[in-house]
Amino acid sequence: MKELEIMKDDSEIVHYDRSGVPLYIRNARLSSYPNMRALCHWHEDLEFIRVFSGKMNYYVNGKSILLNENDCLMVNVRQMHYGYASDKTDCDFACILFHPNLFTGNKSLYQDYILPILNNQNLEYLHYTPDETGFPDVLQLLDRIISLKEQSVPGYEMEVIGIMHAFWNRILQHPEIIPPASSDKDRSDLAIQKNMVSYIYQHFSEKISLTDIAAAGNICRNKCCVIFRHYLQQSPIEFLNSYRLKVSCGLLKETADSITRIALSCGFNHLSYYSKLFLQNYGCTPSEYRCLYTAPGD
Template structure:
């Protein structure tokens, strides 16, 4: 399994409905082929509560390790991804909701005074919640209660969920450290540059890509492009490209309709031998062994 995205890395999954724009789901990293979900974004706000294990969580240029009982707020349109730590599974609750669910109608006092300042502050792309801090523990309790309500669905549960989300928002607003950095600042420019690079890689990974190609997308020199990507992603451009190509090869191998040579070509590797070498380094087995193991599970 992997997150379905459009060409701009926007998640395609429906996050609730127009009438009730909230989606609450029980998630496990082990459900993803490599124990991780790819960089993506969506206009909805996302709240994540860790039930067991740990998760490495990245939002824009920041990295976190969340353990059992922790939570995180991921702001609208923020780039984010997650992965296992030391190969151990993580179980978590994901709650995504449209900002309008909080404020009701455009230009209301709730929207302009309390919601928009959080949504548009680049330094509030993410907030980690710890049970050791009183107000954050209250937020975490609300997040868990929302999940319980989604399962039991008692009378008026939708209204109670809305009330809990508003309670969470009040705590975020009261305790947030507003930087005043709007989406027109250098930080916003860097996030947009990163989106452009990821988008280009995700659309052209099957082709022969050069550093010149990538740097040209954001109009900077090759060395600056490498430094920028490393700063934002904590890995090199080349390593990310190889990792993404391996990820895209997995469903092709499981379909069994293409030879190993064809899979290598379709995912941008220069030769089957190089594909097999990188695959073994990352997956701990050869492409053929991975395909055969899937037949026995």
Template sequence: MIKENDFFTKRNDHSQIIEYNNPQFECFSSSAYFSANQHYFVPDHWHEDLEYLYVVEGELEYHVNGQNIIIHAGEGILVNSKRIHSNRSLPGKSCAFYCAIVHPCLLCSTRYIQQTYLFPVISPNSFDYLLLSSGDWTKQIIDELVRMFESPDIKNIELEILESFIRMFKILYAHLEKAVLPSPVSAARIGTFKSMLLYIQEHYHEKVSLEEIADVGSVGKTLCTKLFRTYTSKTPGEYLIHYRIQKSLDLLTYTRDSITDIAYAVGFSSASHYTRTFRDIMGCTPLKYRTNTVEDTASYHLVSRDNI
């Protein structure tokens, strides 16, 4: 197990280890609200778990294996196991959502169930993500997800959640063959890209060159740039700069460090360069962001950590 930066705890293969509400029940379920002056962002990562999210209010932007998706209120998304994904709120817009993440082990009681039903769905050759809409069969998944959060049986909450996850998976499996889904990407290319992405996330505070990033993936600089454009819509250098800015947001929100100290901490050569880049990306100065940002975010966990 590796403690990686401040965002995630990761396995040795660098997939994220979800911090479940109850460590003995492999599920994370939370509702959250972010106001228009907050900036919600989860950087690129992947995990073994299936990730369900339903937008109650506002909009969220997801990026899954190179595909950019805007999720509107009343819509949702299911991100398949081990797919690279990130999500963020849109500038100047509030958002509220339900998020439920489940490890595949909760869905398979026997090896037969695992091999017959689960593996075909979460394999690298299966879909990367599924959009959830009120206008087709995926509304059944939305209904289960909403019921999980809005009408829970608190006395038996783990059983209630498990039942909902199994229902959602049953609906998914029943419709999977006839669903029109985005084609999965090459597993080999994803593996190469993951290694280069992780190098940036681990060394963002240092001086990093394109050649170094390409060497990590054992590819040339041209292919390195092509892969980053494919999966992040940015060059490696652009991704590095954006990642540094995103890392600085927590320091601006949760510390009283000076702008200069934050600039150096996330890899910028000067406070002026950091401020100029921050304004270009975020639309305001770091100081203005710090002044306007509300630290507290409304959130609710179905399984309370206090009772563990």
């Protein structure tokens, strides 16, 4: 599982399958994530989830979607989202990230059929279930993309891009393509949430208080906690610690820095507290985690 890296606009840096081709296709298992929960993030890519077995909840801008076996989900660009297990049930799934610049270079088609969906603030996601008309077609298209990645025949990306154009045509025909409008308050709270998360991304290594996080959203501490609970199902400090731990994982794997130094650089002032949180979230100590990712002879 790759560590979360952040761009200047605080969106996620996606490590694509091939440099220069903004496409990412992976099979994953929810139990591989700490506490069976991914860290909340957003990016400029369209995201597609295909559930093979089990189930998971997917949070998109504070809305929880239950994904059962064979369900498919499309998450629009720039939406805050993450997957998690509400009852510790595991889930095998595929994740596809597709950057919009892979779509047709024809300006008229792009402006008429692609931009209106990408820029639709009310279209946060589309949930496809087996009882819907047209679902078999959607499932077949996504499974073909996954199969192409598994085979990785030279040039498979070209066929993936073609299939995604066909999938986009199905999106245009979806009955929820013009969903109910979100209220101005919902959009305002979402913007506030992004500002507070961005503040944590930028200042996680510093001493941060609840007051500091609330100030980043220009709101009181109580509303700060309410918004975090609504969108992330975590308190502000819980999310801060989750991100600090995530960053520390990368340092444990990629540097030879002492665990004490890593803890301090990630904003933890006490090694014992860092080690306790790490064990609670990852099921092992920082030292054990480092050993797992250190090849013999390194």
